[in-house]
Amino acid sequence: MLTKLQLKLLEQVRHQNPVVLTIPNMVTPDKVADGLSAIGASPIMSTAPQEAAEMMKLADAITINLGTIHEEQANEITTILKNNQNQKPMVLDPVAIGASHYRLAFAKQLLQDHRFTVIRGNAGEIAALANVNWHSRGIDSGSGQADLHEIAKTVANKYHCIVVLTGKTDIITDGDNTFINQLSTSYFVTNVGSGDILSSVIAAYLGVSKDYYTAACTATTVFTATGVKAARESSGFGQWQVKFRDELASIKSSEVLSVL
């Protein structure tokens, strides 16, 4: 499994300081920004279509988060994506699209009009893109009978992108190759926005490496290893949040390896 990872990207993000433009939801932008900053990336967020072109020029990678999408923000996203002539890598985080036809329709429209590098979502969200029945409950992943590996592959092939399906087990696939990550802690579930942060962290890694599949696998592994290490060092939800931020800023490749 380790052959798929390039742990040197961990230091490369800290060294290159990639600018990640995130179009955030209104709930967790601070966590996302601090998470990016902690790993050594430079976060920027924007809500004005008027600056879309400049923001795109500035950015090394882009994350679109649909967590509290509304009409105005949808217009802004459309404007921003039109300005991505240089084909900078883009991550889509289709938050809770299993719970809202409005969100689902917008996500599908985005995926039809633009080529995303990565879609990062939980089982319910990726299942919705595969048109598979799934019992979703808002932002939770929900439960269902279908084979998640197949669902992830279907979506990857449908939209010619990498799918990062996160949960107790993370499934990462480009349609051909599949990488399984078993690192997990229940604190990720309790902490609202864990997925939002990961989506933007993946974008940071895409911003420093052209091998997008390996970058996505590595970002997810480093991120979850950081969470697991933090869980070992803390004894409560609040403490874990603190330790997780400590570790995002300081974890070394060798420590990631020792968690694996």
Add this chain to the structure above:
Amino acid sequence: MLTKLQLKLLEQVRHQNPVVLTIPNMVTPDKVADGLSAIGASPIMSTAPQEAAEMMKLADAITINLGTIHEEQANEITTILKNNQNQKPMVLDPVAIGASHYRLAFAKQLLQDHRFTVIRGNAGEIAALANVNWHSRGIDSGSGQADLHEIAKTVANKYHCIVVLTGKTDIITDGDNTFINQLSTSYFVTNVGSGDILSSVIAAYLGVSKDYYTAACTATTVFTATGVKAARESSGFGQWQVKFRDELASIKSSEVLSVL
């Protein structure tokens, strides 16, 4: 006093995992979402009227927070409330309505058009609904001469709902019965959004019990006991915030009892 409480609701929220739809202010949504998640509820937030019907179907309870209300959000709230045909329990948090005629007018309109289960506010906010003069200072509770018990009762009777008037002493009344909660810590005042979190936590309890009055009394007692326990275990504002989140996720009925 204890006869009014059903501490088993603490475990019931963790077990049933109620979905709480919060229409949040823009300042503290992350704290509210993490607070709900910590107690075992499932938070969801939305800013699009297009998904109002689905969000209402999904939700076990709803909180409307007026902390940064503006025209667009007011329209969204109106749409959402129209979709509450199943009469799911609703909490109104009328933040700072004593400081803004715009907010006060909107709150009164909402209360006229819809039946809320609970209004949760500080002295200044509840006084404004009772048309009582009160020296409010923004989001602070301010000070005044009137009898807070009478004010709370007046508002409960006027709007046929439960009033949770929070402060150093919490007064909870359905107009007939009154419950007094003396648990308090000054960290609740320093921590911006303590009231916002409580309003959504009350909604979570309403989502798992039909005895709304007891649920509101219990939610408030458990919440404040958690804050007091956290205060005993920490020696600073930041540390308290961490401990408070630890305890929200882990506190037991027996520990609540030992704080009382």
Add this chain to the structure above:
Amino acid sequence: MLTKLQLKLLEQVRHQNPVVLTIPNMVTPDKVADGLSAIGASPIMSTAPQEAAEMMKLADAITINLGTIHEEQANEITTILKNNQNQKPMVLDPVAIGASHYRLAFAKQLLQDHRFTVIRGNAGEIAALANVNWHSRGIDSGSGQADLHEIAKTVANKYHCIVVLTGKTDIITDGDNTFINQLSTSYFVTNVGSGDILSSVIAAYLGVSKDYYTAACTATTVFTATGVKAARESSGFGQWQVKFRDELASIKSSEVLSVL
């Protein structure tokens, strides 16, 4: 240097509890609100032009933060500033104006139409107001060759205001006098929103003292001393955030002096 400081303002803010109206960005409002609350000020935020007049009446000082400015918010800010007949002290935080012509144009319009008491920004942001070439990277300060003292003075004279140019070294000038603050910790850079918090903290100090220049110097010194003290007591980014909040709420003048 110490002759410029009035450390008694630290206690005066706690005692007078000034109301600071902040028009925030969407990323860090919670940090700003908690920061203000921790130092003893009373934060309020608003997104509705309808309440602008009342909010201005209530406020002891105002901060305008352009971090995620968009058209609607720009209209709101214009309405709010029109209501500042009493000439309450105002701080402008021109976040990332070096990265967006839209933001820069709006900031310049604001500065032309209104008299701000303080502009607080990093090197890239202040350089943009001085029309000096600077290599900005989003919210980062970037790098350039020009003399920062001269840039700060130029902007102070151009807009008849106090400039607080923050970075590893903080330069505070009213055009005639210049104050240098060398207190610094790299945690301020990692922590997204450090500048946002400082801008509103300066506003709180302006709210309790008519000697605005001394108040700005003192607020900046106390704020950075607090960060440095927190850094000495913590060993990671997350821990620092916690300690920083602890210290904002509790630091004494004597402790500030011992850090200097």
